[in-house]
Amino acid sequence: MTEMDADSLRQALFAALRPIAPEATPEEVRGDLPLRDQIDLDSMDFLHFVLALHERLGIDIPESDYPHLTTIEAIVAYLQQRQRGTVPPPAA
Amino acid sequence: MNVAAVRPAVIAKTPADQRVVPNLRDAERRSFSWPAMRAELDGLPGGGINIAWETVERHARGARRERVALRWLGRTGGRRDITYAELSRASNRFANALRGLGIGKGDRVFVLSERVPELYFTALGTLKNGSVLSPLFSAFGPEPIRTRLTLGDAKVLVTTEGLYRKKVASIAAGVPTLQHVVLIGTGQGTGAIEGTLGFDALLAGAGEEFEIERTVEEDPALLHFTSGTTGTPKGALHVHGAALMHYMTGKYALDLHAEDVFWCTADPGWVTGTSYGIIAPLLHGVTSIIDEADFDAQRWYEILATQAVSVWYTAPTAIRMLMKAGVELARARRYPALRFIASVGEPLNPEAVWWGQEAFGMPIHDNWWQTETGGIMIANTPDMDIKPGSMGRPLPGVQACIVHRDAAGGIAVVDESNVEGELALKAGWPSMFRGYLHQEERYRKCFLGDLYLTGDLAKRDRDGYYWFVGRADDVIKSAGHLIGPFEVESALMEHPAVAEAGVIGKPDPVSGETVKAFVSLHAGHEPSEELKLTLLGFARKRLGAAVAPKEIDFLATLPRTRSGKIMRRLLKARELGLPEGDTSTLEASA
Numbered sequence: 001m002t003e004m005d006a007d008s009l010r011q012a013l014f015a016a017l018r019p020i021a022p023e024a025t026p027e028e029v030r031g032d033l034p035l036r037d038q039i040d041l042d043s044m045d046f047l048h049f050v051l052a053l054h055e056r057l058g059i060d061i062p063e064s065d066y067p068h069l070t071t072i073e074a075i076v077a078y079l080q081q082r083q084r085g086t087v088p089p090p091a092a
Numbered sequence: 093m094n095v096a097a098v099r100p101a102v103i104a105k106t107p108a109d110q111r112v113v114p115n116l117r118d119a120e121r122r123s124f125s126w127p128a129m130r131a132e133l134d135g136l137p138g139g140g141i142n143i144a145w146e147t148v149e150r151h152a153r154g155a156r157r158e159r160v161a162l163r164w165l166g167r168t169g170g171r172r173d174i175t176y177a178e179l180s181r182a183s184n185r186f187a188n189a190l191r192g193l194g195i196g197k198g199d200r201v202f203v204l205s206e207r208v209p210e211l212y213f214t215a216l217g218t219l220k221n222g223s224v225l226s227p228l229f230s231a232f233g234p235e236p237i238r239t240r241l242t243l244g245d246a247k248v249l250v251t252t253e254g255l256y257r258k259k260v261a262s263i264a265a266g267v268p269t270l271q272h273v274v275l276i277g278t279g280q281g282t283g284a285i286e287g288t289l290g291f292d293a294l295l296a297g298a299g300e301e302f303e304i305e306r307t308v309e310e311d312p313a314l315l316h317f318t319s320g321t322t323g324t325p326k327g328a329l330h331v332h333g334a335a336l337m338h339y340m341t342g343k344y345a346l347d348l349h350a351e352d353v354f355w356c357t358a359d360p361g362w363v364t365g366t367s368y369g370i371i372a373p374l375l376h377g378v379t380s381i382i383d384e385a386d387f388d389a390q391r392w393y394e395i396l397a398t399q400a401v402s403v404w405y406t407a408p409t410a411i412r413m414l415m416k417a418g419v420e421l422a423r424a425r426r427y428p429a430l431r432f433i434a435s436v437g438e439p440l441n442p443e444a445v446w447w448g449q450e451a452f453g454m455p456i457h458d459n460w461w462q463t464e465t466g467g468i469m470i471a472n473t474p475d476m477d478i479k480p481g482s483m484g485r486p487l488p489g490v491q492a493c494i495v496h497r498d499a500a501g502g503i504a505v506v507d508e509s510n511v512e513g514e515l516a517l518k519a520g521w522p523s524m525f526r527g528y529l530h531q532e533e534r535y536r537k538c539f540l541g542d543l544y545l546t547g548d549l550a551k552r553d554r555d556g557y558y559w560f561v562g563r564a565d566d567v568i569k570s571a572g573h574l575i576g577p578f579e580v581e582s583a584l585m586e587h588p589a590v591a592e593a594g595v596i597g598k599p600d601p602v603s604g605e606t607v608k609a610f611v612s613l614h615a616g617h618e619p620s621e622e623l624k625l626t627l628l629g630f631a632r633k634r635l636g637a638a639v640a641p642k643e644i645d646f647l648a649t650l651p652r653t654r655s656g657k658i659m660r661r662l663l664k665a666r667e668l669g670l671p672e673g674d675t676s677t678l679e680a681s682a
Contacts, residue, residue, distance in 0.1 A: 018625060022626065040632065043386060044571065046386070
């Protein structure tokens with residue numbers, strides 16, 4: 001699979017989020033603040049979001065990596081690392 | 093291989109399963125009396141009872157004063173230990189601040205906050221002041237918040253700056269009784285937002301000594317909102333005397349012992365998070381863990397292990413999410429301190445009970461109660477054999493039965509075992525709700541004779557174990573929370589494209605039920621994926637993720653009875669592909 005750049009990943013991320021929380025548009029959500037501070041995502045919403053990311057991108061996101069999925073930019077950075085096959089260090 | 097098939101129907105307990113002697117055994121069941129239980133509480137010096145005295149002051153003035161009462165774990169790391177002595181001082185300051193604002197006995201103080209220490213200072217300070225605490229869930233949207241503040245005649249709202257901007261600013265002016273908004277986390281500065289007060293600044297000017305308001309058993313302490321099928325949410329009022337039930341259930345249903353580290357994962361925005369996330373552990377003088385973060389499987393295992401949690405009270409939805417993450421993640425750590433796990437919110441499926449054995453080497457103990465009961469009523473306790481799937485047996489001092497309603501409006505108690513009917517409770521336990529605020533008629537309708545009718549359908553087996561069957565009404569039970577379909581329908585109807593809305597609970601393997609809405613559109617609007625998402629976003633912005641539908645479908649018209657009521661049961665039957673039942677009252681065109 002060809003590697004996606006950050007912009008494409010960002011687009012895919014919002015596309016995955018849309019059916020779950022359509023109010024979370026790129027205009028509404030800042031990339032540098034925790035996603036769940038800005039929009040209401042309950043635990044089920046969040047799990048569905050991660051599942052949708054996996055389905056859309058074909059990238060495995062193990063449960064143990066969920067602490068990486070905080071801001072839009074952090075998720076993009078994480079997905080880039082996963083694409084390259086590197087496993088990010090555990091979140092602090 | 094069907095694993096369930098080889099599992100016995102009963103998990104029998106032996107003395108080897110008990111790491112400590114359970115507080116509740118046959119002897120205690122036989123000798124139980126409320127007066128004896130009451131003697132284990134202090135009462136206020138000079139008479140009366142106040143939850144804040146029993147939870148905080150009596151420990152802060154005694155041998156446990158330097159014991160950690162609350163251990164707060166920050167979302168991004170960091171930890172804060174708050175001793176009973178410190179909790180006493182901080183809640184005294186908040187109580188003084190309230191008094192300084194002219195807020196007194198019986199006035200209602202609302203709190204809408206993430207799980208931060210100030211939330212707990214607010215709760216306990218409010219009780220000290222004799223004011224009534226009403227916690228709201230921070231995942232509510234502006235509409236549910238406005239509705240509840242208004243119904244509860246809120247005088248004070250304590251919230252955070254972020255939540256205020258997102259959810260309160262747009263509706264605060266519409267709550268006529270609201271006098272003060274206090275913002276947590278704005279530092280010492282005041283006026284972060286015009287017209288609001290800063291929590292820290294307010295407390296900085298307040299003294300650390302406070303004489304608790306002289307409340308008695310029947311004085312209101314807590315106001316918890318719950319949902320019915322129709323109409324507005326219902327504000328269930330609880331009194332200071334409820335502390336007795338919180339104490340008894342902490343002792344017997346959760347088996348709290350003096351040295352326990354207890355973790356209730358429920359948010360104080362719901363009744364479980366108040367009764368058992370704040371009150372019950374403090375009544376017993378144990379250390380209570382508060383995690384600011386949202387659910388995260390890895391994080392939760394880490395907390396259980398590193399904080400040496402000994403008693404853990406959680407919910408079926410969370411357990412099923414942990415199950416999804418795989419038992420290996422659980423087994424990657426050791427939990428030598430953990431000795432008792434309980435669950436509440438909706439029935440715990442047998443697989444989840446057994447999963448506890450696999451993951452932690454002990455079953456998970458389901459129990460049952462509701463907002464109206466104020467505390468646990470029916471439970472699987474440590475000394476009991478467990479029948480996975482059953483909510484257990486009534487606790488001491490609790491009398492339950494199954495009833496059938498008859499056509500004349502009366503009820504008959506069902507004596508036979510294994511017969512489905514409505515679960516009813518003999519009225520009069522200490523934490524029984526004392527009213528639905530401003531809705532006396534709705535309150536009265538919950539009682540017949542000396543019984544409180546729960547609205548839950550259940551059956552009792554020949555060993556006296558109760559089994560949940562379903563709700564007797566259309567209320568949706570999602571992730572342990574009751575959601576009123578009417579509240580969701582009303583929000584959807586505010587969208588100009590929507591002509592009618594009908595909302596049901598759709599069975600979901602993880603959360604029990606999810607909210608699904610059916611809508612019909614006004615002329616000039618066409619069903620489309622785009623409109624579906626627009627409506628979903630519209631509902632989520634108004635209602636918040638906790639209440640908004642997860643799924644929306646279009647229908648040309650919604651089925652209605654001849655009297656015009658939307659037939660949610662028919663929508664649900666169709667959704668599930670079930671027989672549609674008696675449709676004789678259905679409108680011809682539907």
